Amino acid sequence: MKRSAIYAIVVVIIALVAAVAVAVVYVPTTQEKIIYWTQIAPAQQRAALIDNIVQGAVSWEPYVSDSLIDDTAEVIAWSNEIWPHHPCCVVAVKKSFAESQDVVNNDLVARVVRAHIDATNWISETIQNGGENYTKLLQIGAQFSGRSNEVVESAIEHIEFNYGITPAIKKWFENYTSMFADLGQISSLGGYSNVSAFVDSIVNTTYLERAMSVTPSDTILGTVRLGYLMGDLHQFARVVAMNESLWGGKTLFEKYGVDIQSPPPYANGAYLMDGFARDEIDMGYLGSPPALLKRINANIQIEIVSMVNSGGSAIIAKSGFASFSELEGQTFATPGVGSIQHLLLMYYANENGYKLKLKGT
Amino acid sequence: MNFSWAYVKNNWKRLSEEGKLRIFWITPLSLGGFLVVWWILSILLKLAYLPSPIEVFQALIESFRIPAPSLGITMTSNIAASLQRFLIGFVLAFIAAVPLGLIMGFFRGAEMFAKPIIEVFRPIPPIAWVPIFLLIFKLFYGPVMVIFIGVFFPLLSNVIFGVKSVDSTLVDAAKTLGADRLRLFTKVIFPSTVPFLMTGITIGLGIGWMCIVAAEMIGAVGGGVGYYIYFMEQLGRYEYMYAGMVVIAILGILTVGISRYVEQYLSKLMGMR
Numbered sequence: 001m002k003r004s005a006i007y008a009i010v011v012v013i014i015a016l017v018a019a020v021a022v023a024v025v026y027v028p029t030t031q032e033k034i035i036y037w038t039q040i041a042p043a044q045q046r047a048a049l050i051d052n053i054v055q056g057a058v059s060w061e062p063y064v065s066d067s068l069i070d071d072t073a074e075v076i077a078w079s080n081e082i083w084p085h086h087p088c089c090v091v092a093v094k095k096s097f098a099e100s101q102d103v104v105n106n107d108l109v110a111r112v113v114r115a116h117i118d119a120t121n122w123i124s125e126t127i128q129n130g131g132e133n134y135t136k137l138l139q140i141g142a143q144f145s146g147r148s149n150e151v152v153e154s155a156i157e158h159i160e161f162n163y164g165i166t167p168a169i170k171k172w173f174e175n176y177t178s179m180f181a182d183l184g185q186i187s188s189l190g191g192y193s194n195v196s197a198f199v200d201s202i203v204n205t206t207y208l209e210r211a212m213s214v215t216p217s218d219t220i221l222g223t224v225r226l227g228y229l230m231g232d233l234h235q236f237a238r239v240v241a242m243n244e245s246l247w248g249g250k251t252l253f254e255k256y257g258v259d260i261q262s263p264p265p266y267a268n269g270a271y272l273m274d275g276f277a278r279d280e281i282d283m284g285y286l287g288s289p290p291a292l293l294k295r296i297n298a299n300i301q302i303e304i305v306s307m308v309n310s311g312g313s314a315i316i317a318k319s320g321f322a323s324f325s326e327l328e329g330q331t332f333a334t335p336g337v338g339s340i341q342h343l344l345l346m347y348y349a350n351e352n353g354y355k356l357k358l359k360g361t
Numbered sequence: 362m363n364f365s366w367a368y369v370k371n372n373w374k375r376l377s378e379e380g381k382l383r384i385f386w387i388t389p390l391s392l393g394g395f396l397v398v399w400w401i402l403s404i405l406l407k408l409a410y411l412p413s414p415i416e417v418f419q420a421l422i423e424s425f426r427i428p429a430p431s432l433g434i435t436m437t438s439n440i441a442a443s444l445q446r447f448l449i450g451f452v453l454a455f456i457a458a459v460p461l462g463l464i465m466g467f468f469r470g471a472e473m474f475a476k477p478i479i480e481v482f483r484p485i486p487p488i489a490w491v492p493i494f495l496l497i498f499k500l501f502y503g504p505v506m507v508i509f510i511g512v513f514f515p516l517l518s519n520v521i522f523g524v525k526s527v528d529s530t531l532v533d534a535a536k537t538l539g540a541d542r543l544r545l546f547t548k549v550i551f552p553s554t555v556p557f558l559m560t561g562i563t564i565g566l567g568i569g570w571m572c573i574v575a576a577e578m579i580g581a582v583g584g585g586v587g588y589y590i591y592f593m594e595q596l597g598r599y600e601y602m603y604a605g606m607v608v609i610a611i612l613g614i615l616t617v618g619i620s621r622y623v624e625q626y627l628s629k630l631m632g633m634r
Contacts, residue, residue: 185430185598297409336595337430342431358433358584360583
């Protein structure tokens with residue numbers, strides 16, 4: 001082997017090792033009070049807490065209770081304590097489906113909303129009254145989420161199941177949109193003059209009004225492709241409505257004349273919005289922030305036709321951390337920047353005098 | 362030297378006849394054609410997730426100038442984060458695969474012992490390791506180890522193949538001249554393996570880039586180009602997502618190109634071509 005070739009190889013190896021060494025040793029210093037974040041899917045957050053990959057997490061149910069029941073983590077703050085009655089998941093419909101010339105589609109949306117309302121009412125009454133139905137509710141939740149009855153019971157304790165879109169809820173949607181604008185996550189309001197006009201364009205309450213006059217149907221009037229999120233107990237109303245044992249051998253949607261077809265569950269709301277864009281679904285259960293965000297940024301034409309729940313998220317910390325101030329310099333897992341949970345953590349950190357920063361930067 | 366018009370014309374004609382000039386018009390035609398088709402489709406289809414080449418180019422420039430929202434870092438930092446992981450993974454794979462490949466190629470017993478284990482792990486795609494590596498090696502070394510797997514096997518295979526491909530005449534000649542096993546190894550076998558090693562590196566680099574993007578999409582700290590692509594898709598900022606993909610393409614072309622150049626240089630130097 002020629003000497004020059006050996007020199008070339010040695011120089012390349014030394015340069016590689018030196019570059020790696022510099023990259024590993026270099027750690028930026030800062031004077032600010034920092035809380036770090038990294039993106040970890042809610043389903044993996046408990047394992048990440050146990051393995052000390054992160055010291056805190058923020059997610060939706062049942063993943064919060066997943067970590068609470070076995071004392072992996074403790075609650076720093078429930079989302080309702082930080083933002084009382086903040087909206088979370090919603091039912092959305094693809095505009096081209098609802099507004100197609102076929103009047104049946106328009107009627108089907110009202111019928112799906114009616115089934116959703118009945119299921120939501122049934123859940124609220126069942127939680128309030130307890131008894132046999134309550135045990136059944138826990139079993140249905142456990143079967144859907146793959147969690148124990150105990151986890152499901154803990155999860156539903158902090159979720160407010162509702163459907164009405166009040167002026168206060170619309171104000172929250174405006175707040176979320178403004179936060180996204182402040183963070184630079186949206187570049188414009190998609191042609192709307194202000195956030196209020198944008199929210200007015202995306203919220204459609206007419207189906208909620210029409211749903212009240214919908215009556216059961218003996219025949220199936222049509223099919224709706226309905227998307228939902230994986231294991232998300234915020235969307236319990238859909239699970240309950242789909243349970244045939246509760247409604248005399250057919251689903252609540254079928255009772256109102258709608259055949260429901262669902263693709264495999266989506267991992268998060270952003271992916272469900274992509275499902276709308278790919279024309280995989282006509283309606284869907286998803287978080288309101290991804291619905292707002294992708295309606296603007298990706299121009300996916302959907303409308304929010306009903307609420308699903310308020311609250312039901314929490315900031316948690318690995319057991320042993322008594323307060324948020326002890327978590328300075330530690331890392332929190334969030335489901336991603338477009339989620340309500342990420343906004344919540346950022347808001348809470350700011351309120352407590354911390355800056356939220358991406359881990360490793 | 363005569364630089365007359367006739368000289369230029371004759372040379373141009375000769376190169377043209379030999380087909381060596383075709384690259385100067387076929388390459389721009391190919392890339393230009395691709396851009397025009399992309400542009401027309403973006404205008405005709407008017408899809409949010411199909412921005413025009415100009416929008417992507419603007420996003421690419423912006424990504425270097427302005428930190429990404431919520432990430433707080435520019436594309437330069439994302440590239441640095443990906444390169445850091447890539448280099449560590451690559452160096453670790455190099456350190457592990459080259460000696461192991463040389464030993465397995467040289468000692469029949471070592472190959473018989475190690476091969477069954479390696480053959481069990483080789484068919485598993487590097488990306489399949491992502492979830493478990495993120496738990497075992499955490500958020501920084503998890504993606505690094507995925508790159509390690511991606512680079513390790515092509516490197517190992519090529520080194521083993523290189524050792525086995527050594528010209529038996531050379532080995533016999535060295536032995537006849539009195540070379541012991543150590544000298545045979547250092548003076549004949551290892552030098553002959555270098556071009557094969559470089560081929561392994563080139564293949565490994567290509568696979569390594571694919572691995573880092575997939576690994577960063579599932580979890581990463583300090584950003585990274587793969588994470589940037591995933592992040593922008595989640596926000597619905599597709600022009601920035603495509604800008605990230607362009608960066609990955611450029612990085613891949615650069616690293617593989619450099620590796621190919623070194624490979625060809627060494628092959629020529631060692632009389633393999």
